[in-house]
Amino acid sequence: MSKPTALHIGKLIFRMVMLLAAAAAFAYRGGNPSFDPAPLLALIWAAFMVEMVRRLFPIRSESIGCQKQYAYAFRPCGTAGKPSLPHRRALAVALLWAVVNLLFGFAYFRGVLSADGLVLLSIFFAVCDMVCVLVFCPFQKWVMKNRCCITCRIYDWDYAMMFAPLAFLPSAAARSLFAMGLVLLVKWEISVYRHPERFSDVTNSALSCKNCTEKLCRHKKL
Numbered sequence: 001m002s003k004p005t006a007l008h009i010g011k012l013i014f015r016m017v018m019l020l021a022a023a024a025a026f027a028y029r030g031g032n033p034s035f036d037p038a039p040l041l042a043l044i045w046a047a048f049m050v051e052m053v054r055r056l057f058p059i060r061s062e063s064i065g066c067q068k069q070y071a072y073a074f075r076p077c078g079t080a081g082k083p084s085l086p087h088r089r090a091l092a093v094a095l096l097w098a099v100v101n102l103l104f105g106f107a108y109f110r111g112v113l114s115a116d117g118l119v120l121l122s123i124f125f126a127v128c129d130m131v132c133v134l135v136f137c138p139f140q141k142w143v144m145k146n147r148c149c150i151t152c153r154i155y156d157w158d159y160a161m162m163f164a165p166l167a168f169l170p171s172a173a174a175r176s177l178f179a180m181g182l183v184l185l186v187k188w189e190i191s192v193y194r195h196p197e198r199f200s201d202v203t204n205s206a207l208s209c210k211n212c213t214e215k216l217c218r219h220k221k222l
Helices: 003-031 038-055 087-109 115-134 138-144 155-162 164-168 172-194
Strands: none
Touching: 003 038, 003 115, 038 115, 038 155, 038 172, 087 115, 087 138, 087 155, 087 164, 115 138, 115 155, 115 164, 115 172, 155 164, 155 172, 164 172
């Protein structure tokens, strides 16, 4: 098992524990109004914020999928010219996710969905993020059509996508998670614009099947 794969499995387990803990805390508070889940939520906030701050910098133990934005992960193929990247498909994902989360926001402001519900939804998305990497990704299969995660055009959009529901909450802590996710997304897009050659297996041999050390495709359902 590769280090990135082990890291993803560890994240999946940890995020599932966070989801169950948050759901249990909210359910317990329903029958015990004096119970305050704030300490637990603070721990969850800190865990995700640490993950995102780490992602701001090159970390070789992370998947090449997110590290390909850095110069050290670029291995030229010798192919001249600018590679063709699926920008329109990426835009389609952005629009689709915006619509989905606007619906959640509408449900929240109409009183159909509670603040607790939005928090649980975000943590659920965090669990789904790891499921997408390890098992099956609907965005990869039906929209982006990329070969695997390491060639994914929108790899570093994950935190912005999972914390999008928190943007509707009147909480600095909640919005700070979404804001940091946007910082990572913008940083990624700047790199895509400035160095498109790093993001295609046509121009970057580090993204080829031959040089892949992660081998997620061995157990991922495509």
